[in-house]
Amino acid sequence: MRCPLVRCRAVMGTRIDRLGRVTYTCPGCTRRKRGQCQRCPKAVDGTKGVAYYCTECRKQKQRESVMRWQRNHLDKVARNQRRRRWAAQGKKMPTEPMSPSEAGKLGGKKGSAARIASLGPERVKEIALKAVRTRWAKHWERQRALAESPNV
Ligand SMILES: [Zn+2]
Numbered sequence: 001m002r003c004p005l006v007r008c009r010a011v012m013g014t015r016i017d018r019l020g021r022v023t024y025t026c027p028g029c030t031r032r033k034r035g036q037c038q039r040c041p042k043a044v045d046g047t048k049g050v051a052y053y054c055t056e057c058r059k060q061k062q063r064e065s066v067m068r069w070q071r072n073h074l075d076k077v078a079r080n081q082r083r084r085r086w087a088a089q090g091k092k093m094p095t096e097p098m099s100p101s102e103a104g105k106l107g108g109k110k111g112s113a114a115r116i117a118s119l120g121p122e123r124v125k126e127i128a129l130k131a132v133r134t135r136w137a138k139h140w141e142r143q144r145a146l147a148e149s150p151n152v
């Protein structure tokens with residue numbers, strides 16, 4: 001059983017009095033009324049009886065919630081990182097799907113048509129496959145790094 005207070009939600013402790021009646025006490029609320037942090041023996045940062053955590057634990061809790069959100073939204077995090085990187089390079093995130101020629105321009109401004117013409121079709125396919133594999137390897141590397149330490 002948990003404390004009915006939405007902000008508290010601590011697991012209730014039970015106590016049996018002399019008449020054999022079971023009474024519930026919330027250790028979270030007891031600490032709050034005492035003005036003690038929920039996680040450590042320090043005093044709360046804020047009004048006694050209202051605040052729940054000391055300064056450090058409150059910041060830690062915020063960090064944890066950000067990390068939890070990032071874990072659940074890895075795709076969004078990656079997209080935001082890409083957007084930031086592009087903004088730093090002065091590029092804009094496309095709002096509509098790009099045409100292949102536009103997408104090609106994002107990569108680099110070398111004459112790709114001339115290059116493709118000089119190479120055989122087999123070689124072109126090989127290069128394209130290699131590029132795709134490298135790109136995805138990087139992608140998964142990034143995702144793994146994010147999952148391990150999402151505290152960016
Ligand atoms: Zn409580």
Ligand SMILES: [Zn+2]
Nearest residue numbers: 037040054057
């Ligand atoms: Zn604390």
